[in-house]
Amino acid sequence: MDKLVSRLLLLAACSSAAILALIALFIFKEGVPIMARSGLGAFLLGRDWSPLQGQFGILPFIIGSLCITLGALLIGVPLGVACAVYLAEFSSPRWVNILKPAIELLAGIPSVVYGFLGVMWLAPLIRIRLGGPGLSILAASCVLAIMTLPTIVSISIDALQAVPKSYKQGSLALGATEWQTVWRVLFPAARAGILAGVILGMGRAIGETMAVIMISGNSTAIPHSALDSVRTLTANIAIEMGYATGEHRQALFATGVILFFFIMILNGAALRFARRKF
Amino acid sequence: MADLLTLPEEAKTLTPTVVARDGIALVVHPKNALAELSATQARSVFTGEINNWKDLGGADAPIRIISREEGSGTRRSFQELVLGDSKLSPNALFQNSNGTIREAVASNPDAIGYLSIGLVNDRVKSISYAGVVASNENVKNGTYPLARPIFLLTKGEQSPMVREFIDFVMADASQRVLEKEGLIPAK
Numbered sequence: 001m002d003k004l005v006s007r008l009l010l011l012a013a014c015s016s017a018a019i020l021a022l023i024a025l026f027i028f029k030e031g032v033p034i035m036a037r038s039g040l041g042a043f044l045l046g047r048d049w050s051p052l053q054g055q056f057g058i059l060p061f062i063i064g065s066l067c068i069t070l071g072a073l074l075i076g077v078p079l080g081v082a083c084a085v086y087l088a089e090f091s092s093p094r095w096v097n098i099l100k101p102a103i104e105l106l107a108g109i110p111s112v113v114y115g116f117l118g119v120m121w122l123a124p125l126i127r128i129r130l131g132g133p134g135l136s137i138l139a140a141s142c143v144l145a146i147m148t149l150p151t152i153v154s155i156s157i158d159a160l161q162a163v164p165k166s167y168k169q170g171s172l173a174l175g176a177t178e179w180q181t182v183w184r185v186l187f188p189a190a191r192a193g194i195l196a197g198v199i200l201g202m203g204r205a206i207g208e209t210m211a212v213i214m215i216s217g218n219s220t221a222i223p224h225s226a227l228d229s230v231r232t233l234t235a236n237i238a239i240e241m242g243y244a245t246g247e248h249r250q251a252l253f254a255t256g257v258i259l260f261f262f263i264m265i266l267n268g269a270a271l272r273f274a275r276r277k278f
Numbered sequence: 279m280a281d282l283l284t285l286p287e288e289a290k291t292l293t294p295t296v297v298a299r300d301g302i303a304l305v306v307h308p309k310n311a312l313a314e315l316s317a318t319q320a321r322s323v324f325t326g327e328i329n330n331w332k333d334l335g336g337a338d339a340p341i342r343i344i345s346r347e348e349g350s351g352t353r354r355s356f357q358e359l360v361l362g363d364s365k366l367s368p369n370a371l372f373q374n375s376n377g378t379i380r381e382a383v384a385s386n387p388d389a390i391g392y393l394s395i396g397l398v399n400d401r402v403k404s405i406s407y408a409g410v411v412a413s414n415e416n417v418k419n420g421t422y423p424l425a426r427p428i429f430l431l432t433k434g435e436q437s438p439m440v441r442e443f444i445d446f447v448m449a450d451a452s453q454r455v456l457e458k459e460g461l462i463p464a465k
Contacts, residue, residue, distance in 0.1 A: 049348075119382075229371050
């Protein structure tokens with residue numbers, strides 16, 4: 001009986017891996033031929049995306065994804081890590097009980113709501129105060145920063161709390177200030193966990209689609225400043241899939257292949273950091 | 279792809295039935311003073327040749343083109359009817375539905391976009407194209423040129439149920455409903 005159950009569980013475990021394999025297989029089958037036909041270099045480094053004229057260059061979208069993700073991290077990481085340090089080390093339990101669920105609730109807000117707020121409030125603000133079309137890298141980065149906060153904060157809190165109490169006590173006993181203790185003792189000790197949180201947040205940012213479509217303007221040009229509009233890899237697939245046929249459709253799957261590699265690399269990195277003990 | 283001027287290769291095996299027509303209006307922000315564009319001006323604006331409102335007698339501000347995405351029926355029809363062989367400006371922003379185009383134009387005083395006449399409301403201002411006001415009446419009497427057919431596509435032999443549905447859509451009562459919703463009846 002035990003053996004039977006363990007077999008069944010193994011089957012269940014394998015099925016999710018098999019689903020992943022099938023998804024990968026399908027994306028590659030649909031996407032790779034067009035990459036081979038137009039040449040990997042021309043596909044990855046081409047600047048012109050006019051699928052109906054047979055031009056499939058996705059460099060602007062790769063740059064778009066990287067810019068928005070980098071922007072989101074520049075805003076989200078300092079905010080998230082500072083938040084985690086406060087909640088893990090300084091705040092009273094009462095505040096933790098209020099703040100932590102509130103931050104976790106951010107993860108439960110549908111991304112279309114974030115996008116809506118971005119379009120209605122943030123984009124006009126940026127357009128009026130800073131110029132440009134408003135729907136821009138900056139707007140998307142701000143919104144994504146908020147969306148990545150729950151991931152970064154909760155994983156960083158866990159990492160900080162996993163640092164043995166004796167480290168902090170020892171540091172304080174040696175006469176270090178609270179700030180010195182956080183900066184020189186807790187951060188180095190929790191570094192791996194915090195990095196894993198940041199990388200998972202990055203994965204969330206690079207994979208986000210709905211909010212980004214709404215607030216990045218989806219231009220196919222290579223951006224020159226943070227106020228320019230861009231299109232991300234995910235947005236490119238989601239926007240055009242509805243009507244795409246033939247080569248156009250294959251090129252969207254090929255965009256998915258590139259995105260697949262991006263996510264694999266990020267997840268691989270996150271796993272490596274997460275496994276490393278402090 | 280139910281709203282193209284010419285159907286793509288892949289749809290050649292399907293049987294199209296025109297059930298309605300739909301006009302495309304050029305829209306700007308309500309505060310924009312611009313009232314009309316000639317066909318040449320419209321092409322120059324959307325190719326990016328004219329990229330400042332002051333060249334059209336407006337304020338000194340860059341023109342923000344908001345277009346439908348590549349592949350959309352409205353986009354392809356717009357390409358054929360307005361741009362011809364010219365290419366859309368590389369600086370255009372994209373939205374993937376009529377509704378989001380309308381919101382994007384409504385929230386930016388420098389924007390210009392295009393969408394179905396039936397979906398124009400008071401959040402945006404529809405401008406005349408080639409001297410003709412964008413309205414369903416003008417599409418019907420043939421003076422407003424930006425319009426495309428809307429198809430129902432069927433595959434192979436039509437089953438009795440399919441035929442019944444198409445007859446239902448083509449019936450006077452249904453066509454009146456389509457008209458009320460902002461489309462132009464096929465008949």
